[in-house]
Amino acid sequence: MRRMKIRPEFFGGIIFDPIHRITAYVDKDFMRRLGYEEFPGLDHLTAPEVVHVEVTTKCNLECRHCYTTPREELSLKQFEELIDLLAEIEVFQIAFGGGEPFCREDFLEIARYAYDCGIVPNVTTNGVAIRTDRLDIFGQINVSLDGADRETYLRVRGCDTFHEALNAIKTLAGSYDVGINVVVTRHNFDKLHEIMKLAEGLGVTEVMLIRLKPVGRCRNVYDDLKLTKEQLSRFDETVRSLLSYEVPLKIDCAFMPFLTPDENVLIGMQGCDCGISSLAVKSDGTVTPCSFLNQKLGFWWEIKRIWHEMKEYRDVNPCPDCSKAPVCRGGCRVFWTNGMDSECLKSISPLSREL
Amino acid sequence: MRVYRVKLGYQSDSSGGFGFGMMMLFYPIIASIIATGCIYAAYLKGVFDEEDEDKA
Numbered sequence A: 001m002r003r004m005k006i007r008p009e010f011f012g013g014i015i016f017d018p019i020h021r022i023t024a025y026v027d028k029d030f031m032r033r034l035g036y037e038e039f040p041g042l043d044h045l046t047a048p049e050v051v052h053v054e055v056t057t058k059c060n061l062e063c064r065h066c067y068t069t070p071r072e073e074l075s076l077k078q079f080e081e082l083i084d085l086l087a088e089i090e091v092f093q094i095a096f097g098g099g100e101p102f103c104r105e106d107f108l109e110i111a112r113y114a115y116d117c118g119i120v121p122n123v124t125t126n127g128v129a130i131r132t133d134r135l136d137i138f139g140q141i142n143v144s145l146d147g148a149d150r151e152t153y154l155r156v157r158g159c160d161t162f163h164e165a166l167n168a169i170k171t172l173a174g175s176y177d178v179g180i181n182v183v184v185t186r187h188n189f190d191k192l193h194e195i196m197k198l199a200e201g202l203g204v205t206e207v208m209l210i211r212l213k214p215v216g217r218c219r220n221v222y223d224d225l226k227l228t229k230e231q232l233s234r235f236d237e238t239v240r241s242l243l244s245y246e247v248p249l250k251i252d253c254a255f256m257p258f259l260t261p262d263e264n265v266l267i268g269m270q271g272c273d274c275g276i277s278s279l280a281v282k283s284d285g286t287v288t289p290c291s292f293l294n295q296k297l298g299f300w301w302e303i304k305r306i307w308h309e310m311k312e313y314r315d316v317n318p319c320p321d322c323s324k325a326p327v328c329r330g331g332c333r334v335f336w337t338n339g340m341d342s343e344c345l346k347s348i349s350p351l352s353r354e355l
Numbered sequence B: 001m002r003v004y005r006v007k008l009g010y011q012s013d014s015s016g017g018f019g020f021g022m023m024m025l026f027y028p029i030i031a032s033i034i035a036t037g038c039i040y041a042a043y044l045k046g047v048f049d050e051e052d053e054d055k056a
Helices: A028-033 A074-089 A107-116 A151-158 A162-172 A190-202 A215-222 A229-233 A236-240 A254-256 A300-306 B020-047 B048-056
Strands: A003-008 A011-017 A020-029 A050-054 A095-096 A120-125 A142-143 A178-185 A206-211 A248-252 A277-283 A287-288 B003-008
Touching: A011 A028, A020 A028, A050 A074, A074 A107, A074 A300, A095 A107, A107 A215, A151 A162, A162 A178, A162 A190, A178 A190, A190 A206, A190 A236, A206 A254, A215 A236, A229 A236, A236 A248, A236 A254, A277 A300, A287 A300
Parallel strands: A050 A095, A050 A277, A095 A120, A120 A142, A142 A178, A178 A206, A206 A248
Antiparallel strands: A003 A011, A011 A020, A020 B003, A277 A287
């Protein structure tokens, strides 16, 4: 069930239109026009827009840059109770991930439950064992494809499943909204045009560029895969050159320190949105700020309280000398050293890692 | 009436964020189209009363 949701917020409200895939922040006049007269007296959203839910840490691959670490799993009933809670606070979307979500036998039941509760379920998959039927409940299915050819894919992931992933995209793109997730490393950075060309030909909905993060298994290979300082210095111009393709491009908020703050970037984009518009729940039920940040904030049944207590994630005041700070918000917290992204090219922290 | 921010599409796991690619470049036009669309969608949903409907 996909239905439009209108949520009054302190600034006015949010209109979530899942049919047209639009989330719009509007002012109080706009909301009054829609018949809403009362607005919450908060300084933050009443609830997350999206909650990232790890349904399992099991996987049929062993990608070397995976950020997951093994954990227990909630039962189907517990996940349903979590979803009830998220529906109650009017969460718009759930971004299911893992591990490989489809390695969990009852994953589609969990996703179906979210759909029936009026929440749009999205899923990220490696595409290797994905089924191709009964997936119309998903708003979007994102398949990880870190290269436009087998050699690049293998070099980045360490798993020889390029053709399986590509076939999954080809098969699914005919029936569903499919996106491509690309973890950007030094091995595929200069081949992003090839990925965009491939994506254009496949007719996918979007390409999402994700920053590699030294979390989970990736810690072991991070230094071998991370973007070089020279590549980071070219990140902005490279991303802009990718906008010429017809496929919409999305960019991980963790890349914010490497984008130039002109009006096109400033509008609609910001750094870390933990506690601002998103939150994460791990497979064992612990709540964390995001999928990558393993800071335990509590348990899933406390999610309402946790959300309202995330002041330290919302009210950051990093990098006082940087004009981009209000938008960048200090970059990705995974990389934070002394309150700023240690890989930011402007970083002056003496503890910055050598790039 | 103002539209502060528009996010297009859905969010996948591992993304954390957003970025609207080429759509960002045409933001003012898109925002106005979307704003109109949202009002119309709300109308279809029955959010407006009859008086507002006339104004819309």
